[in-house]
Amino acid sequence: MSFLRRLLRRPLALACCAYLAIVTAVAIVAPIVMPSVNSQDAGDLFAANQLPSWSHLLGTDTLGRDVLSRLLVGDRVTLIGVVEALVVLLVLAVPLGLAAGYLGGWTDRVVTWLADLTFSLPAVVIIIVVLSVFPASMLAGMVTFGVIAAPGLMRIVRSATLPIREELYVKAAEASGLSRTYILTRHILPRIAGVVIVQASLLAAVALGVQTGLAFLKLLVAAPAPSWGGMVADGTSVLLLHPWLIVPPGAAIAITMLALSLLGDTVRDATVENWSAPVATRAATKARAKAEAQARAETAPPAEGRLLDVRQLSISFLGRERDVRVVEDVTFDVAAGEIVGIVGESGCGKSVTTAAIVGLLPGSGRIDGGSIWFGGKDLSRASEADLRALRGRKIGFVSQEPMVSLDPVYRVGAQIAEALRQHRGLSRPAARARTLELLRDMHFTDPGAVAVRYPHEISGGMAQRVAIARALAGEPELLIADEPTTALDVTVQAEILELLRELRTTRQMAVLIVTHDWGVVADLCDRVVVMYAGQIVERSDTQSVFDTPLHPYTEALLASNPHLAPEAATLPVIPGTVPPPGSWPAGCRFSARCRYAVPACSAHAVPIDAPYQAHETRCIRVDQLIKP
Amino acid sequence: MNPVLRVMARRCVMAVPLLFVVSALTFLLVSLTPGNAAQEILGTSATPAEYAAFNRALGLNLPLYEQYWDWLRHALTGNLGQSIFTGQPVVQAIGQRLPVTLSLLVGALAVSAVIGVGLGVFSALRGGAGGRAADVLALIGFSLPAFWVGAELIVIFAVWLNWFPATGYVSVSDSPAGWLRSLILPVAALALYGIASLAKQTREAMLDVLASEHIRMARVNGISPVSIVFRHALRNASIRVVTVLGLLAVGLLGGTVLVENVFALPGLGSLMVTAATQHDLPVVAGMVVYFTVIVVAINLLVDVAYVWLNPRVRVR
Numbered sequence: 001m002s003f004l005r006r007l008l009r010r011p012l013a014l015a016c017c018a019y020l021a022i023v024t025a026v027a028i029v030a031p032i033v034m035p036s037v038n039s040q041d042a043g044d045l046f047a048a049n050q051l052p053s054w055s056h057l058l059g060t061d062t063l064g065r066d067v068l069s070r071l072l073v074g075d076r077v078t079l080i081g082v083v084e085a086l087v088v089l090l091v092l093a094v095p096l097g098l099a100a101g102y103l104g105g106w107t108d109r110v111v112t113w114l115a116d117l118t119f120s121l122p123a124v125v126i127i128i129v130v131l132s133v134f135p136a137s138m139l140a141g142m143v144t145f146g147v148i149a150a151p152g153l154m155r156i157v158r159s160a161t162l163p164i165r166e167e168l169y170v171k172a173a174e175a176s177g178l179s180r181t182y183i184l185t186r187h188i189l190p191r192i193a194g195v196v197i198v199q200a201s202l203l204a205a206v207a208l209g210v211q212t213g214l215a216f217l218k219l220l221v222a223a224p225a226p227s228w229g230g231m232v233a234d235g236t237s238v239l240l241l242h243p244w245l246i247v248p249p250g251a252a253i254a255i256t257m258l259a260l261s262l263l264g265d266t267v268r269d270a271t272v273e274n275w276s277a278p279v280a281t282r283a284a285t286k287a288r289a290k291a292e293a294q295a296r297a298e299t300a301p302p303a304e305g306r307l308l309d310v311r312q313l314s315i316s317f318l319g320r321e322r323d324v325r326v327v328e329d330v331t332f333d334v335a336a337g338e339i340v341g342i343v344g345e346s347g348c349g350k351s352v353t354t355a356a357i358v359g360l361l362p363g364s365g366r367i368d369g370g371s372i373w374f375g376g377k378d379l380s381r382a383s384e385a386d387l388r389a390l391r392g393r394k395i396g397f398v399s400q401e402p403m404v405s406l407d408p409v410y411r412v413g414a415q416i417a418e419a420l421r422q423h424r425g426l427s428r429p430a431a432r433a434r435t436l437e438l439l440r441d442m443h444f445t446d447p448g449a450v451a452v453r454y455p456h457e458i459s460g461g462m463a464q465r466v467a468i469a470r471a472l473a474g475e476p477e478l479l480i481a482d483e484p485t486t487a488l489d490v491t492v493q494a495e496i497l498e499l500l501r502e503l504r505t506t507r508q509m510a511v512l513i514v515t516h517d518w519g520v521v522a523d524l525c526d527r528v529v530v531m532y533a534g535q536i537v538e539r540s541d542t543q544s545v546f547d548t549p550l551h552p553y554t555e556a557l558l559a560s561n562p563h564l565a566p567e568a569a570t571l572p573v574i575p576g577t578v579p580p581p582g583s584w585p586a587g588c589r590f591s592a593r594c595r596y597a598v599p600a601c602s603a604h605a606v607p608i609d610a611p612y613q614a615h616e617t618r619c620i621r622v623d624q625l626i627k628p
Numbered sequence: 629m630n631p632v633l634r635v636m637a638r639r640c641v642m643a644v645p646l647l648f649v650v651s652a653l654t655f656l657l658v659s660l661t662p663g664n665a666a667q668e669i670l671g672t673s674a675t676p677a678e679y680a681a682f683n684r685a686l687g688l689n690l691p692l693y694e695q696y697w698d699w700l701r702h703a704l705t706g707n708l709g710q711s712i713f714t715g716q717p718v719v720q721a722i723g724q725r726l727p728v729t730l731s732l733l734v735g736a737l738a739v740s741a742v743i744g745v746g747l748g749v750f751s752a753l754r755g756g757a758g759g760r761a762a763d764v765l766a767l768i769g770f771s772l773p774a775f776w777v778g779a780e781l782i783v784i785f786a787v788w789l790n791w792f793p794a795t796g797y798v799s800v801s802d803s804p805a806g807w808l809r810s811l812i813l814p815v816a817a818l819a820l821y822g823i824a825s826l827a828k829q830t831r832e833a834m835l836d837v838l839a840s841e842h843i844r845m846a847r848v849n850g851i852s853p854v855s856i857v858f859r860h861a862l863r864n865a866s867i868r869v870v871t872v873l874g875l876l877a878v879g880l881l882g883g884t885v886l887v888e889n890v891f892a893l894p895g896l897g898s899l900m901v902t903a904a905t906q907h908d909l910p911v912v913a914g915m916v917v918y919f920t921v922i923v924v925a926i927n928l929l930v931d932v933a934y935v936w937l938n939p940r941v942r943v944r
Binding site for chain 1: 642643650655657661763768770771772773774775776779780781782783787794840841842843844845846847848849850851852853855859860863864867877878881882883885886889890900902904905907911915916919920922923924927937938939940
């Protein structure tokens with residue numbers, strides 16, 4: 001089983017397992033080897049209260065008994081308590097949690113209600129009451145703990161089961177008539193085993209704490225039999241005279257609990273084995289990006305009139321073995337007041353490019369080539385402080401998911417006002433007034449009513465307009481809109497596009513819009529950049545691209561566009577998929593999907609070329625394919 | 629109806645059957661006990677007639693349901709009966725000890741909240757070594773049992789350094805400074821677990837929120853880092869932290885029983901242990917009621933805070 005192997009490869013997990021194995025072995029063996037310890041009332045009273053020595057490795061207690069042998073023998077009762085609680089916990093919680101998660105309905109409601117009820121119980125008090133009925137009965141005490149703790153585990157099992165129930169293979173098993181019991185035990189149980197093991201390990205630590213705590217109160221184990229908690233209690237009663245006595249049992253409890261919770265943690269890490277870049281990698285990425293930026297030759301600032309000038313931009317992410325390039329040699333510019341579209345299928349590097357402009361590449365991403373000129377600065381080598389000064393004030397940003405781009409716990413007006421106060425230094429009342437103006441500009445007829453709503457109380461289209469209002473709070477010169485209409489329905493899309501067009505006219509604001517919708521391009525853009533597999537494949541003014549697409553990818557993309565295709569015709573699709581970063585072919589990256597491809601296409605990397613004035617393309621066959 | 633009121637009403641409605649069931653179970657359980665109060669008080673040398681007289685005097689000869697009904701009737705008027713042993717009214721006995729336990733509980737919660745949340749936020753932001761340090765601290769806090777930590781604190785700070793009294797409790801009305809001094813070590817012993825668990829949970833909640841889209845969008849639109857961390861991330865993370873805080877409060881309430889024992893604090897915990905071992909039914913039942921009410925109150929506060937922090941659960 002690969003999971004187990006993965007776990008045992010971690011030295012920490014191995015150490016915990018080894019320690020717990022020793023503790024278990026001692027629990028079994030010690031009372032057999034030293035049968036007299038459990039009933040020993042007193043040892044050598046002349047050798048009482050000794051500190052560790054060769055004859056008594058951990059010293060002796062107030063009655064002259066050897067601390068080490070009591071510790072080893074007391075291990076058994078302590079461990080049995082933990083096992084009793086754990087068995088009750090698992091037997092109750094796992095089946096009930098599974099049933100609640102899988103069956104749903106009233107089973108789920110009853111189980112959840114019971115769980116709620118036990119959360120309102122003072123656990124320790126209940127256990128003490130039970131122990132007053134069954135004096136010194138560890139079984140009664142630990143079973144009670146198990147029953148009270150079970151609902152917590154039950155909830156976890158339930159919520160782990162819920163998503164699995166919806167998975168295809170479970171649905172398939174149901175459809176093929178397998179019994180519920182069979183599905184639960186053969187299909188679902190193995191999937192939640194990891195979660196259960198993690199929780200069992202952590203709950204064992206809690207049970208150990210409860211067992212030793214109750215033993216400390218002298219409620220579980222009758223004297224003179226030793227238990228770890230009882231030994232701490234004995235030591236505490238002579239604390240001022242012999243402080244040493246609490247150290248060995250306390251340390252034994254602490255180390256065992258540590259081993260159990262560490263094991264739980266490492267098992268959890270082994271089960272999730274996440275792919276997200278750890279924070280350490282991010283710091284290293286930053287350092288590397290900085291070093292590389294310094295090593296790159298500085299480029300000359302752009303010509304006047306270019307607001308944003310991206311040149312030969314390359315972006316890489318840290319892969320498992322090597323860097324993976326996701327954007328390569330991307331060059332384009334945006335003039336003041338101009339609307340430029342970046343078009344392409346998902347996974348072509350459009351969004352990453354826009355993230356790089358504002359210096360917020362996710363995870364281990366970094367710019368490893370080229371430059372981004374904006375407002376007299378090369379942003380690819382700008383400091384975080386410089387970039388921060390730019391965000392919101394010079395460049396606004398709107399994302400494709402308006403519903404999650406606003407903070408759910410604040411009223412939308414407050415979020416716009418916050419941006420206004422930070423970027424424009426407005427007072428609270430002024431920011432409030434300006435917020436309402438901005439909302440009115442966003443075509444809200446009753447801005448006051450919208451401002452006091454929370455994000456979950458407004459529709460997607462409204463949320464997008466609020467997001468645009470916030471992005472405009474700092475009166476930026478450039479608005480980057482990353483698929484701003486993708487998540488919205490068609491009528492709302494039109495509203496947003498209309499709004500963007502109007503903003504360009506009224507505010508002289510440039511817009512860089514990422515989209516895969518040609519309708520948006522036709523509606524809005526002055527110029528278009530077509531991206532494929534991390535590269536720009538075509539770049540020109542919108543009209544020329546629509547009239548004479550030079551690159552076969554652009555042509556195919558246009559043909560597959562529902563807005564442009566003739567009514568009732570089947571929509572042609574581009575066969576195949578975009579090659580993922582890291583597996584780009586050496587030659588033309590589109591050649592595998594291109595209907596015009598010839599062997600020469602895959603031979604060498606294709607440079608970008610401008611066969612017709614300002615209309616550029618990355619295709620070696622452009623002269624044969626296009627008849628001017 | 630106001631959502632806060634609705635949540636409060638729901639909790640209170642749930643509390644009624646809960647208290648009923650818990651107290652009835654307590655009666656049932658204690659009556660099953662092999663020993664009984666008459667034996668504990670009169671000893672084994674008393675004649676059967678003496679036992680009978682004793683039981684009659686205290687109503688212990690009645691069937692259990694009548695005893696319970698009697699108790700319930702009085703409980704509704706705020707009278708929880710008298711201790712069989714001391715004759716002290718239960719409400720009074722608990723009332724004397726409640727401030728000790730509440731001081732300890734609230735103190736430990738406050739310390740855990742301030743230090744735990746602070747550490748969690750710090751480690752979430754610093755990542756790397758800071759994050760690992762918080763994880764290690766959380767593990768240590770989980771693994772050290774409060775009663776043992778308490779004993780070691782006494783050795784170090786009371787015996788060796790002589791900074792604080794080893795045991796005992798000073799009422800706040802007698803001497804506020806003495807009260808504080810008598811509470812510092814017990815609160816520290818109890819809070820260690822709370823700090824550990826809150827640091828870990830806060831860190832995880834913060835990391836989740838910091839990775840969310842609305843934080844990215846706030847950052848992209850130039851909202852300052854301070855505002856992102858405290859106004860946006862911490863505020864969103866607090867929704868989860870409050871839930872953890874509620875569970876923690878219930879857990880620490882159990883911990884007070886142990887810590888009171890270590891520091892010889894005259895709180896509810898020590899009363900509970902004595903009453904339970906003596907089969908002092910009225911006291912045990914009264915204690916169960918009080919503890920349950922405290923837990924219900926904690927849950928109520930958590931629910932209210934949850935509604936207050938999370939606009940999504942408020943119904944328009």
